[in-house]
Amino acid sequence: MQSKLLRGTFILTFGTILSKILGLIYVIPFFQIVGRSGTTLYQFSYVPYTIFISVATAGVPLAVSKFISKYNALEEYAVGRKLFKSGLMVMLLTGFFAFLVMYFASPTLAEMSISGDKQANLSEVTTVMRAVSFALIVVPFMSLIRGYFQGHQSMGPSALSQVVEQIVRITFTLLGAYVVLHIFNGKMVTAVSVATFAAFIGAIGGLLVLFWYWYKRKPYLDELLQHDKGTMDISLKEIYKEIFISAFPFVLVGIANPLFQAIDQFTFSKAMAEIGKAPKLAESFFSILNFESHKIVIIPVSLATAFSLTLVPSITKAFIEGDRNSLNRQLNQTFQVLLFLTLPAAIGLSLLAEPVYTAFYQHDLLGAGVLRVYAPVAILFSLYSVTAAILQGINEQRYTILSLLVGLLIKLTLNIPLIKMMETKGAVLATTLGYTAAIIINLIVIKLFARYPFRLVWRRSLLIIFFAGMMWVGTEIVYKLLLLFLSPASKVQSVLIILISAGVGAGIYFYLGLKSGLARRLFGDRIDRLMTKLKLPGRRGTLEN
Numbered sequence: 001m002q003s004k005l006l007r008g009t010f011i012l013t014f015g016t017i018l019s020k021i022l023g024l025i026y027v028i029p030f031f032q033i034v035g036r037s038g039t040t041l042y043q044f045s046y047v048p049y050t051i052f053i054s055v056a057t058a059g060v061p062l063a064v065s066k067f068i069s070k071y072n073a074l075e076e077y078a079v080g081r082k083l084f085k086s087g088l089m090v091m092l093l094t095g096f097f098a099f100l101v102m103y104f105a106s107p108t109l110a111e112m113s114i115s116g117d118k119q120a121n122l123s124e125v126t127t128v129m130r131a132v133s134f135a136l137i138v139v140p141f142m143s144l145i146r147g148y149f150q151g152h153q154s155m156g157p158s159a160l161s162q163v164v165e166q167i168v169r170i171t172f173t174l175l176g177a178y179v180v181l182h183i184f185n186g187k188m189v190t191a192v193s194v195a196t197f198a199a200f201i202g203a204i205g206g207l208l209v210l211f212w213y214w215y216k217r218k219p220y221l222d223e224l225l226q227h228d229k230g231t232m233d234i235s236l237k238e239i240y241k242e243i244f245i246s247a248f249p250f251v252l253v254g255i256a257n258p259l260f261q262a263i264d265q266f267t268f269s270k271a272m273a274e275i276g277k278a279p280k281l282a283e284s285f286f287s288i289l290n291f292e293s294h295k296i297v298i299i300p301v302s303l304a305t306a307f308s309l310t311l312v313p314s315i316t317k318a319f320i321e322g323d324r325n326s327l328n329r330q331l332n333q334t335f336q337v338l339l340f341l342t343l344p345a346a347i348g349l350s351l352l353a354e355p356v357y358t359a360f361y362q363h364d365l366l367g368a369g370v371l372r373v374y375a376p377v378a379i380l381f382s383l384y385s386v387t388a389a390i391l392q393g394i395n396e397q398r399y400t401i402l403s404l405l406v407g408l409l410i411k412l413t414l415n416i417p418l419i420k421m422m423e424t425k426g427a428v429l430a431t432t433l434g435y436t437a438a439i440i441i442n443l444i445v446i447k448l449f450a451r452y453p454f455r456l457v458w459r460r461s462l463l464i465i466f467f468a469g470m471m472w473v474g475t476e477i478v479y480k481l482l483l484l485f486l487s488p489a490s491k492v493q494s495v496l497i498i499l500i501s502a503g504v505g506a507g508i509y510f511y512l513g514l515k516s517g518l519a520r521r522l523f524g525d526r527i528d529r530l531m532t533k534l535k536l537p538g539r540r541g542t543l544e545n
Contacts, residue, residue: 015159019166020302026170027295031361033177034191040287041192044113045128047261047290048102049199052136054255056098057143060091063243064144068151077228080151081221083239087144090240095140102133112266114279121279124189132196138203145210152221157213161206169202252400253388256407257381260434261290263411264427271419285366285424292361293371300345301381315393319450328452334386335457336464337522342382343468344509348502349375351475355494355501363489366424374428380435387442390450399445407438460518467512475505 031039064087068080102109110125142165146158176194180186264286272282315334318326349356353372357364384407388400411434418426446452479501486493513519 015155015162017302019162022163022166022170024295024299024302026174027292028360029174030177030195031292033174033181034188034195036284036287036292038177038188038192038195039291040283041124041128041189042195043287043291044110044125044265045132045192045196047258047265048109048129049132049135049196050258051255051262052098052102052133053139054258055251056094056136056140057091060140060143060147060243064147065150067239067243068148069153071232072151072224074232075227075229076232077224079232079234079239080148081225082234082236083243084144084148086236086239087148088141091140091144092137095137098140099133099136102136103130106130106133114269114283127189128192128196131193132199134197135199135203138200138207142203142207142210145207145214149210149213149217154213154217157210157217161209161213164209165202165206167202168205169198172198172201248397252404253385256384256388256404256438259404259408260411260431261294263408263415264290264431267412267415268419268427271416272423274416275420275423277423288364288367288370289374289424289427292357292367293374296349296356296360296371297374297378298381300342300349301378301385315390319394324451327450331390331446331450331452332456332460333522334390336460336518338382338386339379339461339464340513340518340522342379343464344471344505346376346378347468347472348475348505349378351472351505352479352498352501355488355497358488358491358494359498363494368488370424370428373425377428377432377435380432380439383439384435384442387439387446390446391442394446394450396445396449399441403438403441403445406441407434410434410437463516463518467509467516467518470512471505471509474508475501478504 027039030042034042064083067083071077071079106126106129107122109129110122114121114125142161146161149155149157173195176198177191180191180194181188268286268289269279269282272285273279277285315327315330318330350372353375354363354365354368357368357371361367388397388403391397391400411430414433415427415430418430420426422429443454447454479497482497482500486497488494488497510519
């Protein structure tokens with residue numbers, strides 16, 4: 001049973017990471033097809049959509065899977081089926097309601113997003129927003145089915161449907177935009193509307209995968225009902241109360257980043273207009289910040305957070321059992337792994353911002369400059385996600401609301417003044433200050449309620465910072481040497497610069513991690529297996545636990 005659970009968790013984690021990677025990589029060809037004007041339109045629609053979809057579905061698969069798994073363990077299979085049948089109708093209704101709200105609110109959202117009184121621009125943003133809103137009908141419905149399968153310890157359907165949904169969406173996005181612009185010579189707004197409507201087509205693809213699994217697994221699921229004890233009769237009201245309490249914290253964590261982006265969307269262009277920047281220029285700056293740079297910054301966040309969050313279930317177990325030593329050990333591990341993976345990635349992105357930006361999009365000194373200051377914020381994105389998850393693990397998720405509200409209030413208060421002072425970099429600074437405040441509150445709560453001493457993490461953080469500093473020096477030297485005969489204005493040469501510089505930097509960093517024993521302390525047998533495969537000599541670490 002344990003091996004089945006671990007295998008299922010691995011499948012789901014792998015599917016989620018693969019889905020995220022696909023969702024990040026497609027921006028390279030998409031930018032080449034639609035350019036900056038297209039990505040600006042695209043992002044205007046996707047930030048509100050992300051918030052709507054997060055509110056409608058965030059936490060539902062996990063909450064439903066926990067509920068069904070709980071009652072399956074009690075052999076009360078009918079309770080889970082009752083939730084499933086009722087939940088499908090509820091999700092269909094909430095999804096359709098969310099679609100109607102976004103569809104009819106699109107003109108207002110568009111007006112809030114852009115500066116100036118350009119009617120044509122307002123109409124374009126409204127059209128694109130309405131195109132993406134159709135996905136809201138399907139996605140909540142699909143998320144409940146995923147949760148139902150996960151509750152039966154069947155992770156394959158969720159993983160495969162996520163990947164298929166992403167592949168179908170990306171294929172339709174790229175082909176649709178290309179055909180509209182380069183074959184039919186259509187308008188940009190039509191191409192981007194097709195690209196955003198791809199979210200609906202992708203959701204249909206993911207839903208078909210789930211329907212196929214349901215058809216294959218239904219005989220087995222029906223057989224479970226034959227073994228139902230039937231001793232519990234739980235009302236739908238009690239069921240949804242339990243689901244909501246479990247899902248609500250995940251909703252907050254899920255919408256934190258989109259809410260910060262939404263504040264930029266609704267204030268950035270107007271603040272730039274107040275300091276005399278033309279609307280088109282302001283919208284280009286917005287695309288650089290909220291779409292182009294953000295997509296790159298999220299890459300190390302996704303990987304580091306996914307690895308760290310695998311440790312959260314063991315934190316929950318240790319906390320419930322009152323095992324103080326195990327809890328401290330797990331928290332030490334979580335924070336160190338997060339910093340060990342995110343810090344060098346953020347520094348590397350910042351240092352190599354110009355060739356990275358060129359490789360992803362085009363040579364643009366302004367874009368590279370924004371990415372350079374935005375990259376370190378990846379550390380804060382990761383820390384917020386993990387500290388919020390730890391609050392869930394120690395059953396203090398109520399403070400997630402407080403920390404998020406404080407962070408958003410700081411962002412909202414400082415965003416316009418800082419944008420007026422520093423333009424795009426001011427928006428990055430406001431995000432930094434907002435996330436920092438939210439993380440400090442989360443850390444204080446962890447300190448108080450988990451009685452967690454941060455001494456070891458503080459010492460190890462200094463060591464990780466030292467290693468990252470050495471990596472930065474080595475990478476900087478190699479980068480400067482490469483610039484003597486390679487140009488970051490060329491895509492091919494930028495890729496070469498990144499591969500060589502990042503390779504040297506990663507080599508320095510992981511050598512120091514291995515030499516000190518820190519890497520083995522954090523990753524255990526995984527490091528030994530990696531070194532065996534690479535045929536490197538092993539070395540025992542000297543660091544204390």
